[in-house]
Amino acid sequence: MTRRTPLIALSTLVASSLLYLFAQQHTPVQPAVMDSPSTPVSRMDEPAWRGRFEGKQKIAQRTKQVDLLFLGDSITHNYERADPVPSLNYKPVWNYYYGDRNAFDLGFSGDTTGNLLWRLDHGETAGMHPRLVVLLIGTNNTSTRHKDWSAEADASAIEGIVSKVHEQMPEAHVLVIGNLPSGQSEWKTGMTHQINSLLAERYGNNSIPWVSYIDISSTFLKNGQIDNDLFVEPSKQPPQGAVHPTAQGQAMMAAALEPTIARLMHVAPKPPMPAQSQ
Secondary structure, three states, X not given: OOOOHHHHHHHHHHHHHHHHHHHHHHOOOOOOOOOOOOOOOOOOOOHHHHHHHHHHHHHHHHOXXXXXXXXXXXXXXHXXXXXXXXXXXXXXXXXXXXXXXXXXXXXXXXXXXXXXXXXXXXXXXXXXXXXXXEEEOOHHHHOHHHOOOOHHXXXXXXXXXXXXXXXXXXXXXXXXXOOOOOOOOHHHHHHHHHHHHXXXXXXXXXXXXXXXXXXXXXXXXXXXXXXXXXXXXXXXXXXXXXXXXXXXXXXXXXXXXXXXXXXXXXXXXXXXXXXXXX
16 A cells, blocks of 8 residues: 555646646636726727727827817717708707817717727827816716616726826816716616716815816706607607707707806807707
């Protein structure tokens, strides 16, 4: 028995090593960082998104001066949309309020906070020195595919974007807009309220001199309920829950923001856009 013990030990060691190697080869590699609202995520595999990202960088390189920069998702992206259908013709709103203010639109349809963080990490604002950055992001964080993300995590991701913007463009003031109300679900509405409350707590007291916060949710409410006439989705067939403002709703949003934007840019505020121009 004594003579065979080393052989038994050696056999056991070899077997254990083989089992370990087999397990290593057949165990899926886990990502170093689990997906979260604060995880930078690329969408470069999507042709339209990639085209917009690369196109915007080329335009930015030719642009001499950006004084007013908008960062966000489809709601901001829509400012560039010109359409023969009046309710979808957003471009006149942009032209009226921001056309003479050296403004630049970096809204990307479908973006979450993680997608915007990726854009910032990959040179989207390189060379820009705006006086004011307007940030509206987060509604895609509260889609059904991200139900495992908490309001605290979403708000923290927005705070991360604010910090990164300040790091890259320290001379700019940052205006954070609270997430707009929607009519998709009670869960999304509850999440929006929680996120906005956390952002108001963080930025609403003016304790950080280079950040301001504004909640314009009341612009889209009528008798305490969401005004479906100001959103695109309720008029679709079949009707859907409200998310994207119509051109009229976008004009009302711009009008609600105008006093604050004008004050922070040290320019004269513009009167509300005439209805016939919308």
